[in-house]
Amino acid sequence: MGTAKVVSLSVVASQTSNLCFEAGGVLGELNVKLGGKAKAFDFTAFYALLGSMPTVPGHPARLVYDFLEIQTAVQKFALAALRSEPNKAALSKAVNSRANAFYAKYANAPDVIAKITQFYSPAATGSKPSRLEILSDVSQQQFDLLKSAYIDDSRTYVVRNTQSVLDSRLSSTGSSTTTDQNTQKSAEFMTAAAHFPPPAPGAATTVGGGDPVQEIFEEGNSAQSSQSSASATEHQTIVNTDYGYRVPYLENFAQYERAQISLIDERFASFMFAQNVPFLAAVFANELSSIDSDVYRTQIAYANTILMSPFNGTVTGVFKNLGDMVRPGEPVIRVENSDVVYLVAKIMYPGPISIGAGVTFETTLFDVPGPTTKITGNAVAVRGLTEDDLWEVVVEYNNLDGGGSSILPLGYHFDYDDTTASIT
Numbered sequence: 001m002g003t004a005k006v007v008s009l010s011v012v013a014s015q016t017s018n019l020c021f022e023a024g025g026v027l028g029e030l031n032v033k034l035g036g037k038a039k040a041f042d043f044t045a046f047y048a049l050l051g052s053m054p055t056v057p058g059h060p061a062r063l064v065y066d067f068l069e070i071q072t073a074v075q076k077f078a079l080a081a082l083r084s085e086p087n088k089a090a091l092s093k094a095v096n097s098r099a100n101a102f103y104a105k106y107a108n109a110p111d112v113i114a115k116i117t118q119f120y121s122p123a124a125t126g127s128k129p130s131r132l133e134i135l136s137d138v139s140q141q142q143f144d145l146l147k148s149a150y151i152d153d154s155r156t157y158v159v160r161n162t163q164s165v166l167d168s169r170l171s172s173t174g175s176s177t178t179t180d181q182n183t184q185k186s187a188e189f190m191t192a193a194a195h196f197p198p199p200a201p202g203a204a205t206t207v208g209g210g211d212p213v214q215e216i217f218e219e220g221n222s223a224q225s226s227q228s229s230a231s232a233t234e235h236q237t238i239v240n241t242d243y244g245y246r247v248p249y250l251e252n253f254a255q256y257e258r259a260q261i262s263l264i265d266e267r268f269a270s271f272m273f274a275q276n277v278p279f280l281a282a283v284f285a286n287e288l289s290s291i292d293s294d295v296y297r298t299q300i301a302y303a304n305t306i307l308m309s310p311f312n313g314t315v316t317g318v319f320k321n322l323g324d325m326v327r328p329g330e331p332v333i334r335v336e337n338s339d340v341v342y343l344v345a346k347i348m349y350p351g352p353i354s355i356g357a358g359v360t361f362e363t364t365l366f367d368v369p370g371p372t373t374k375i376t377g378n379a380v381a382v383r384g385l386t387e388d389d390l391w392e393v394v395v396e397y398n399n400l401d402g403g404g405s406s407i408l409p410l411g412y413h414f415d416y417d418d419t420t421a422s423i424t
Contacts, residue, residue, distance in 0.1 A: 009361065010412065011412040020329050026083045027082060027326055039309065046074075065299055078307065080332055090298050090301070128270055136263050160245050161241050163237065163238070164238045166237075170233075175226065318332075319333070319334075336410060338409075339400050341399045353391055355381065357423055361419055362422075367418070377396050
């Protein structure tokens, strides 16, 4: 043990933080005053909880932490907050979009994966890759047939005129029959004559020497019939001349090449998509995780509009009022931890001082007459100064008494004339 001469001794907080917002805005809430207590908020645990993406029990699509739940979780730790309606709206939208995506795709992942495999796996019959192969073959056959037809008909040149030929043949037949009105009357008379009584013996039975009924019928009967037929043949040739000439033979080549280029793009896209088919379960999990990461980023952006302290302490500075504009990184509240303090001393000591060494200060506090007070702690930082035997020593000291009140005020400077130090 050795005795040291104290040159200066002061009290500083073991933790000091000028709390600020990551983003700028207007201060909308201020929940503390000077001298108020700030409770430590466990940012690490809370961020881990948000990152785990807990969902509402029984509703795996709905995330628990929308902006209302975050408000509830941090309410007793919030020292101040910005006006953040856009952040709230963005978070609500992200949570709802995540729920919609879950219902649309991920809730029935096995069924969706089965359908994708059926429609897009190269090994599946009738899938898109197999149909693209068929379409490529059909395109090749169409090109070959048209090419042969153009060559066989010697139509590989520029077409200046187009010609269309119309051949038509028309034939028609018909017949008609006309019956005079007297025919109807004669028929009625014949019906009546059928009921005449037979002639008396020796009476005349003919008119003009014949049957009177027959003669009357023949006088009233009249009929007419006709038949007709016609045919026509037409041959018409139309030649069209336009300002734009065509080369159908080369157009066939161009159409074929364009079709092949499009098919190459489709087949390659289908090939690349098919690479995921065997791993769709993992792909779906990664996609959902990406959506959750976007929600998580939005949750953090909203949480960053609420000011909280990372340690227990006392509010020793308030630099903004409600309605003030706050820039990113601008101090709004200062919080200092006075439960544990550092005693920063400059001492004259002829021997070495190591970190962890015990240091005891004996002093009269506040110049109050009476017995001296001993303050004991361990050196947590030691620095040699330019003068011989002059040291700067930082001693950690538990500053709470038995009732939980602070013993030494922050910033207190000891009277070096009444203070001595011993090193162990």
